[in-house]
Amino acid sequence: MRRLEPVRVLELFPEVRQELLDLLSNLPAEDWERPTACALWSVKDVALHLLGGDIGILSRRRDGFAPGPLPANWAELVALINHLNDLWLKAARRVSPRVLCDLLSFTGPQIEEFFASLDAFSVGSAVDWAGPQPAPVWLDLAREYTERWHHQQQVRDAVGRPGLKQRRFLAPVLDTFVRALPYTFRDVPAADGTALRLSISGESGGDWSLVREAQQWNLYLGAGAAVAGTVVLDQDAAWRLFTKGLTPGEARRRASISGDASLTSKLFETVSVIA
Secondary structure, eight states: OEEOOOOOOTTHHHHHHHHHHHHHHTOOGGGGGOBOSSTTOBHHHHHHHHHHHHHHHIIIIISOOOOSOOOSSHHHHHHHHHHHHHHHHHHHTTSOHHHHHHHHHHHHHHHHHHHHHSOTTSBOSOOGGGOSSOOBHHHHHHHHHHHHHHHHHHHHHHHTOOOOOSHHHHHHHHHHHGGGHHHHTTTOOOOTTOEEEEEEESTTOEEEEEEEETTEEEEEESOOSOOSEEEEEEHHHHHHHHTTSSOHHHHHHTSEEEEOHHHHHHHTTOOOSOO
């Protein structure tokens, strides 16, 4: 086992953005209204959500424009995000697909320029699904990358197009999503030295060990010799589980599980998105 390295994704943002624009710009009219894995959201709604995310980041983080107080806790954060998503979509659905693509072309390079201007190894705000404590900026950037990747994948699924599942695209997504494991297990008691192994199969996967040390859970890359439980999950099921695209029960049926059920079952509660 060895310590985790930072996830480096800056160079992937322009490529993933261009892949999205190439996809959206060639969709027939009927594909824009196809349902996606996001409940009640069409393909167009997901694309509008990505645009709203860009505008929010540029306004709030780059320009320092904060129109309201920050939420005080997780429940308030989820409620606020759901409210803002709903409000944005109700207003933005009048935008045509062509204008939507033009706006994504406009905001995308500004987002990439802003992200590149940040000190990736400074301490920023919390990545809430990984814990309430301030996180390094590189983890927040990795979270932003996973947001763009998994929503684009939902669009691709909805319109029957191949996903961006090459290792260079998907491996950083999985490497980021598993950072939610220590927070997921924060209230699970165990003796020091207890270890749980997660093995994600496929070319973009890997092995991780969650180890109890000094009354907290720490995540490592690789697998130790002795583990209390093991979960093996293919890479497609893994990203869908972490983004609520599979229920815990559906993911368990696609997994190979052995060892302590109190540990292995908890892993399927891992969520690496907020709402």
